[in-house]
Amino acid sequence: MNVGFFGGTFNPVHFGHLRAAEEVREKLGLDKILFIPSGKPPLKTREIVPAKHRYEMLRIALLGNPFFELSDIECRKRGKAYTVKTLEALRDIHPGTRFFFILGIDAFLDIPHWWRPEQLVSMTDFVILSRPGFLFSMMRGSPYLKTGIRLLRDVDLARNTTNVIRLKSERYAVLLRQTPVGISSTQIRLSLRQGKSIKYLLPPKVQSYIITHKLYTYKS
Template sequence: MLGGTFDPIHHGHLRSAIELREALGLDHVRLIPCHQPPHREAPGVSSEERLAMLEVAIAGEPGLMADDRELFREGPSYSADTLASLRAEYGPQARLVMAIGHDAFLKLGEWHAAERLFDDAHVVVIERPDHDAPLPPALEALIAGREVETVQALMARPGGQLLRLSLPTRMAISATFVRERLALGDSVRYLLPETVIRHIEAHDLYRPQSE
């Protein structure tokens, strides 16, 4: 599971998904658009449009799947609830992984029902090589005794452990930067898949600001 607002989906998201699948030996990666983000204001583009951009971005890419389950659940889109639904779908012995970036990891101790995340899945943190600050006390307590050092150790169990993982490519693209360029009418070529750019243009999303 790789969740996010995907507002819009960009090459940084997509490259991380592919490298996660390869590094962890996953059958597939489910990219799950967040319907109602609990920790930030709602995106300016609808969940349906964000899902549509995701679908055109990964069309034909083996191992990447768009998952719309959060769009049909009322209330905030809590990851604990999403993982519980995936665990119910895949059964008790499947090895499930939730991947998050380092910034989100630092706030994990504040997430809704954070302990439940480990009841249903492993957590894999996409590391930032330049970040070595101490962890918040709540996070230290949450992950105590859970951290493993290798993919093999992680995959020995269905869930409950944490692995910090450095990916080969760390593309410094942010959705905020993409939206700012789109709002100004500036080029976003090579930041997004061409299929996503065409969808944005066809549906008049992130329109340029008027003078």
């Protein structure tokens, strides 16, 4: 089974997350996408609402999609959650499964600062998504690339393409130019603080949950 592993704070989840996951699943022919909201992320601390709320908003957002699955493996963990530990646990739970770690190019470039980065890039294949303000050619200086460096600029010039490069760990990284959505969790939180509408940025039931629980507008 081929499974996409989509982690993050999802603070809150929005249509950009959902569309990215759907395009990854469709273009790579994955059996499912596993959403894993972080409990206490090691590198992000500000403006993050409790994991129970972020988990519940994701649960609501994923309803009705048989290819999207939600895991609380990091939300249940005491202390900080590290991707290496999460992947180790997932491989124990799903033996024989090939995982594809889905993340933006900005996050991939930051991997050298993560916990046990060399171990991480040896444990999983990657799906690296385009991000506004970032070019795939910025990956040329990555210590993890083995082949495909000359390809990076060509990917930047193309539209909605999928290309594969090999990592030194003999794992693969799929470079995916996703459909630009232009929605961010930061934008949504700012709009809520300013009393602006967030309609059409996230699923209506997620918006209702945010309003009901007074998230992002009061201390929560």
